[in-house]
Amino acid sequence: MSTINTNCRRIDCPEDPDQIIEIVGHDFGLSRRTFVTALGAGILIAVVAKTALGQEQDQPVQGEQRRRVPGGGRRQSPPVPVEARVHLGKDGSITVLAGKVEGGQGARAQLSQAAAEELRVPIERVAMVLADTELAPDDGITAGSRTTPSTVPAVRAACMMARNMLAQHAAAQWKIDAAAVDVRDGAALEKSGDRKLSYADFASSDPQSLKQVAPNDLAVTGVEQWQVLGQSAARPNGRDIVTGKHTYPSDLIRPGMLYGKILRPPSFGAKLSAIDLAPARAIDGVVAVHDGNFVGVAAPSTFLAKGAIKAITESAKWEPTAGHPPSDKLFAHLRENARGGVPRNPRAEHANSAAKTLKATYNVPYVQHAPMEPRAAVAEWQDGKLTVWTATQNPFGVRRELAGAFRIQESNVRVIVPDFGGGFGGKHTGECAVEAARLARAAQKPVALRWTRAEEFTWAYFRPAAVMDVEATLSADGALTSWHFVNINAGRPGIQTPYKVPEPSTPAVDSAPPLRHGSYRALAATANNFARESFMDELAAAAGKDPLDFRLAHLENDRLRAALEAAANAFGWADRKPKQDRANVGFGLACAVEKGSYVAAVAEVEVDRAKNAFHVRRLTQAFECGKITTPRNCRSQVLGSILQALGPTLREQTTFERGRVTNASFYQYEVPRLADVPRIDIHLLDRPDLPPAGAGETPLICIAPAIANAIFDACGQRLRDLPLKLGPLDSAAQSDT
Amino acid sequence: MADPIVTKLIVNGEPHEVTTDPDRSLLEVLREDLRMTGTKYGCGEGACGACAVLVDGKRTFSCSTIVREAAGRQIRTIEGLATGDALHPVQQAFLEEQSFQCGYCTAGMIMGAVALLERNKQPGEEQIRDWMNPHICRCCTYPMIAAAVKRAAEIGGAKA
Numbered sequence: 001m002s003t004i005n006t007n008c009r010r011i012d013c014p015e016d017p018d019q020i021i022e023i024v025g026h027d028f029g030l031s032r033r034t035f036v037t038a039l040g041a042g043i044l045i046a047v048v049a050k051t052a053l054g055q056e057q058d059q060p061v062q063g064e065q066r067r068r069v070p071g072g073g074r075r076q077s078p079p080v081p082v083e084a085r086v087h088l089g090k091d092g093s094i095t096v097l098a099g100k101v102e103g104g105q106g107a108r109a110q111l112s113q114a115a116a117e118e119l120r121v122p123i124e125r126v127a128m129v130l131a132d133t134e135l136a137p138d139d140g141i142t143a144g145s146r147t148t149p150s151t152v153p154a155v156r157a158a159c160m161m162a163r164n165m166l167a168q169h170a171a172a173q174w175k176i177d178a179a180a181v182d183v184r185d186g187a188a189l190e191k192s193g194d195r196k197l198s199y200a201d202f203a204s205s206d207p208q209s210l211k212q213v214a215p216n217d218l219a220v221t222g223v224e225q226w227q228v229l230g231q232s233a234a235r236p237n238g239r240d241i242v243t244g245k246h247t248y249p250s251d252l253i254r255p256g257m258l259y260g261k262i263l264r265p266p267s268f269g270a271k272l273s274a275i276d277l278a279p280a281r282a283i284d285g286v287v288a289v290h291d292g293n294f295v296g297v298a299a300p301s302t303f304l305a306k307g308a309i310k311a312i313t314e315s316a317k318w319e320p321t322a323g324h325p326p327s328d329k330l331f332a333h334l335r336e337n338a339r340g341g342v343p344r345n346p347r348a349e350h351a352n353s354a355a356k357t358l359k360a361t362y363n364v365p366y367v368q369h370a371p372m373e374p375r376a377a378v379a380e381w382q383d384g385k386l387t388v389w390t391a392t393q394n395p396f397g398v399r400r401e402l403a404g405a406f407r408i409q410e411s412n413v414r415v416i417v418p419d420f421g422g423g424f425g426g427k428h429t430g431e432c433a434v435e436a437a438r439l440a441r442a443a444q445k446p447v448a449l450r451w452t453r454a455e456e457f458t459w460a461y462f463r464p465a466a467v468m469d470v471e472a473t474l475s476a477d478g479a480l481t482s483w484h485f486v487n488i489n490a491g492r493p494g495i496q497t498p499y500k501v502p503e504p505s506t507p508a509v510d511s512a513p514p515l516r517h518g519s520y521r522a523l524a525a526t527a528n529n530f531a532r533e534s535f536m537d538e539l540a541a542a543a544g545k546d547p548l549d550f551r552l553a554h555l556e557n558d559r560l561r562a563a564l565e566a567a568a569n570a571f572g573w574a575d576r577k578p579k580q581d582r583a584n585v586g587f588g589l590a591c592a593v594e595k596g597s598y599v600a601a602v603a604e605v606e607v608d609r610a611k612n613a614f615h616v617r618r619l620t621q622a623f624e625c626g627k628i629t630t631p632r633n634c635r636s637q638v639l640g641s642i643l644q645a646l647g648p649t650l651r652e653q654t655t656f657e658r659g660r661v662t663n664a665s666f667y668q669y670e671v672p673r674l675a676d677v678p679r680i681d682i683h684l685l686d687r688p689d690l691p692p693a694g695a696g697e698t699p700l701i702c703i704a705p706a707i708a709n710a711i712f713d714a715c716g717q718r719l720r721d722l723p724l725k726l727g728p729l730d731s732a733a734q735s736d737t
Numbered sequence: 738m739a740d741p742i743v744t745k746l747i748v749n750g751e752p753h754e755v756t757t758d759p760d761r762s763l764l765e766v767l768r769e770d771l772r773m774t775g776t777k778y779g780c781g782e783g784a785c786g787a788c789a790v791l792v793d794g795k796r797t798f799s800c801s802t803i804v805r806e807a808a809g810r811q812i813r814t815i816e817g818l819a820t821g822d823a824l825h826p827v828q829q830a831f832l833e834e835q836s837f838q839c840g841y842c843t844a845g846m847i848m849g850a851v852a853l854l855e856r857n858k859q860p861g862e863e864q865i866r867d868w869m870n871p872h873i874c875r876c877c878t879y880p881m882i883a884a885a886v887k888r889a890a891e892i893g894g895a896k897a
Contacts, residue, residue, distance in 0.1 A: 104839025104876050234835060241840035242828040244775020244815030248841060251774035259769065301769050303761045372779050372787055372841040372875045421777075421841025422875050453780040632835060636878060640838060643877030666784035666873065674879045675870045 007269075007293065008516050013397075013428075015140035018493050020518045021397070022461060024431040028291060028438050029407025076216055077139040077154035082165070083210040084137050085158035086115070092186075092200035094125050098155055099139030100147050101131040101393055103371075103423035105696045106633040107147050109233045113630065114152045117221055117228040118159035119199075121186040128236065131395045131417035141394040143425060143519060145595040145694020148629065152692070158214040160221070162199075165209045170197040223627055223688045232632030237419065249391040249420050250376035254446035257378065258287070258298035260439045261305035262449070263313065264459065265293070267659030268515070269321040279311035287443040288312070296435060298443045302450075325514050326657035331363045334467050334489045337512035345471050345484035346505050354473030354481055356542050361469050362531035363721040364490065365653040366462040366515055370671055373421025374456040375432035379439070380446040385412045390433040391420035398430030405434045406441075424644070425519040426460060457664035462654060463520035464513065466490035466527035470535045472501075478543030480554055487528055489513055494525025494594050494701060497532060499554035515656070522697040525594045526645070526704065530722060533590035533705030537712060547589055547709065548573055555591075559598045559624060563685065564591040566622035567600035570683050579713075584609065585617075588709025590702040596693035597625035598685075601642075601702035605710035609729050614711055616646070622683040623699050626690035634695045638682050641699035647672045649704040651723050744808045748773065749817025759805035763797075764788045766804050767814065775815040775844050779873065786872030789845040789852075790814050796852035815844040818851065827851050830889035831882075838876035846872050850886045859890050 013019035077099075087095040096115040102108040108128055116123040129135055131142075139151045163183050170188035171178040174195055182189045187198040223230065240246035265272070272293050280288040285300045286308045295316070299305035325333040335342065351357040377390035386406065392398045395415045403410040415433070436449035451459070467488040473481045483504040487495055489511040497504050508524075520526075540550035548568050555561050568574070568589060576587055584607045591600035604618040619642055628634050651670045655662045663669045704722060712718050717727055739758050746753045748771065755770045762781075767773045767790070776799055779787030783798040790799045791813040799807075818825040824832065827850045837843045846869070853860055853868045860868065865886045874882060 238832055241837055241843050242824065242831045242847060243819055244844045246840065250778065253772060302765055303758060370875055372839065372873065420839065422839040450778065636835065636838060639880060640877040643879060665782065666780050671873060671875060672877055673870050673873060674866050674883060677879050
């Protein structure tokens with residue numbers, strides 16, 4: 001759960017328990033010192049903060065409704081009054097509100113489409129307000145592919161009710177039956193007549209009906225009648241993106257604003273014992289803050305802020321913490337610290353009677369999200385009320401985090417999330433917002449804090465590293481007879497096998513992670529599918545079966561079979577060249593189901609024996625997520641996922657020693673670039689008969705195993721660690737196979 | 738830190754005088770002093786291309802260029818590309834091809850592509866790939882970015 005040597009604590013994510021959220025345990029409450037005196041220092045501070053928050057939650061702020069799912073489970077967007085979602089202006093404006101964020105995944109266009117569809121207006125008529133905690137409903141965190149199955153229906157339901165109310169209002173005005181009224185192009189129209197009543201007319205009547213709560217399970221417009229959904233919509237603010245006009249969180253400028261900078265510890269967990277702030281304060285316009293382990297400055301420019309930090313760096317006395325394992329001992333460390341030990345195979349006795357028993361261990365290191373826009377926030381205090389503009393996927397969670405850190409009521413905190421520069425699961429927390437707010441409180445001016453790339457690579461949270469032990473048995477005719485799959489440290493998403501096998505055992509255990517970890521696009525499903533789909537290939541080879549036939553023989557799920565067959569057919573798997581005719585070229589496949597969507601990938605790899613390297617030549621992917629609501633964006637998400645997944649497959653991994661990250665730069669931590677792009681064929685399987693699922697995560701999870709399997713096919717090396725690194729190859733043109 | 742001096746910067750054809758430490762990065766002065774925030778910070782060391790601008794027509798990473806070096810030279814940024822409501826062909830192409838998801842790298846990508854097309858009106862696929870490779874897009878819309886550069890060449894060619 002919490003990390004070694006770092007002041008972080010895990011908090012619950014009520015709307016999606018699989019999300020991993022560790023917040024930095026800042027406590028900047030003005031009354032903190034009394035608490036510390038009463039309860040002692042150190043870890044208790046975090047406990048106090050948690051209790052304080054918990055108490056606050058038990059006493060709901062007036063006018064605020066706590067919406068939590070008892071007993072966990074994934075939460076739907078809450079039913080709220082129609083007017084909380086749809087503002088109809090007397091001037092004809094239509095504003096739709098949602099608590100989701102736009103970080104590039106396409107929520108703004110998709111939710112605008114959903115609203116336009118049900119309101120029966122052109123998409124340009126809809127002004128979409130996202131992620132302002134003062135204005136928008138709490139739709140929970142933007143994660144887990146939940147916007148499509150959860151918030152889209154909520155927006156559609158509210159907009160449909162608004163449309164019906166317009167029709168009913170018109171019918172009452174005209175003294176006719178509501179069934180005799182049509183709503184088209186933003187107005188109610190009399191079916192057999194020419195009377196017309198617009199949303200603006202309706203708004204002018206000060207309708208009380210919009211106070212009704214919109215349930216989420218209304219029968220909305222059927223797929224066959226869709227006019228706007230199911231079509232490709234451009235990003236509504238796309239023009240502002242290409243002209244540079246869009247204000248990202250790191251572009252925001254407030255009157256009198258200062259620029260912040262934080263003094264970071266030299267290593268994880270180091271404790272500050274002394275510092276002299278005088279040299280910083282001697283610089284004109286600089287405000288310097290020392291509060292516990294926190295040291296930061298605010299200055300009229302970033303350059304001056306950097307200078308102020310430089311001026312005090314040498315005076316800082318840090319007490320480093322010992323016992324930090326280096327990255328080259330990471331996997332042994334995670335195994336040794338598995339909570340309760342590594343679970344044993346409950347069906348180990350099967351090995352005695354099985355025709356074949358296979359065991360293998362797979363490892364996945366830490367990686368970073370590295371969004372193009374590093375963490376950024378602008379904080380501003382006014383009359384005890386805090387407003388923060390920041391990039392987060394979790395606006396309401398960050399509001400809680402800020403309220404907790406400063407011990408103020410949530411109702412005194414407003415979080416606004418402008419469309420920001422990428423998250424990928426990496427912006428669930430509010431540490432940058434908290435830091436900016438701490439500086440702003442001291443400066444009594446708005447403060448912008450924009451993390452550097454090195455800070456982002458070091459102090460942002462990491463995707464959990466994983467150690468996976470897999471063990472299975474085969475009968476003489478090549479059927480799976482037992483399955484034991486253990487994930488140490490990374491978690492459960494994607495751990496269940498879709499293949500037919502009696503009583504599969506799939507435990508996941510926590511460990512003592514040396515780095516602060518958290519959610520990452522597709523969560524642990526990337527690690528778990530890498531191990532499972534690689535191991536399925538090992539089993540197929542042991543059984544002497546074709547990897548596709550072996551999978552299909554064990555697959556009962558029709559949707560997954562369809563995706564696998566679609567990818568294999570599109571690639572030409574059945575007609576692929578026999579091995580003897582393609583020296584050093586290999587093909588591999590993988591399939592998976594996750595978050596309600598289905599994916600299969602086939603990779604073609606060429607091994608260069610002279611360079612002892614491999615090259616990904618071609619990737620074919622089939623993807624099915626029910627009815628496709630936004631075809632062009634769906635394709636873009638699938639394509640982006642495939643290429644982003646190439647990074648940790650080929651090169652990406654965070655290295656560290658003595659509590660320091662040793663590759664905190666794009667020069668050393670190499671993400672995919674244009675030159676890495678292979679030939680890619682994407683096949684989207686549209687299923688109008690099925691409800692839409694999200695598409696921004698699942699398309700990542702088959703890339704690593706498909707490539708690893710293709711490498712095995714090309715040269716016989718089974719690579720079980722990410723990133724995939726070839727062992728020494730025989731430099732002869734073709735060797736044993 | 739050196740003493741602030743008055744530096745003349747010509748940005749999108751307009752002269753500006755800034756009083757600042759001459760060792761500050763051009764990126765920071767554009768964003769904080771001139772309040773032109775279309776140019777983005779991505780890495781601070783010229784490894785990602787988010788901060789690309791044109792200086793005397795050459796693609797320049799403004800995060801690693803100090804204002805002293807840019808003084809008196811013709812600086813072009815994303816804000817200066819469109820003519821009134823008319824987008825530059827490269828902007829138009831990026832919009833048409835939907836060559837972005839989060840869009841944070843887009844300004845740098847577009848400026849990089851402008852620099853390429855001003856020296857080579859019809860670049861081939863390989864030339865586009867090699868030229869644009871210094872620019873990172875973490876949403877990984879690379880194929881659409883390459884397509885936009887190609888499309889921009891077509892639009893530009895048609896206009897010329």
